[in-house]
Amino acid sequence: MGSGQCPEPVYIFMISLKGLRKKAWDLQSIYVRRFAKGICFTCDIKKDWLRECDAGHYLHGDALDFELEKNIRCQCKRCNNHLSGNSGIFLSRLIKQIGYDPTDELLEKKHKIRKFTREELEGLVETYKRKITDLA
């Protein structure tokens, strides 16, 4: 940056898209784990939601990270990591909860290139901030 040029400070302080995506994910993750009170979706064991639980996916994919209702639930680390998401039980419980099998829909979304826009991510951040506040 030349000394005679006027920088554009708005870009310096603007959070990157990647940072915003992480922020949205982190807030969603907090919401999911707190909402479940640390009870694992796939094995029913209650753990400390903050330290011992994850927001687990039924199916993985960049486009599926914010498919909360159809794809994300609180899981203990054992189910999420060591049992690779325990996806058989995950699916059967998901079907029971939402009333249908979301697999085809999720797979279709997964294979589309999906970039979240800044507006969408900001919207998610606001949504989860509000949801977390409502839980308290």
Ligand SMILES: [Zn+2]
């Ligand atoms: Zn578990």
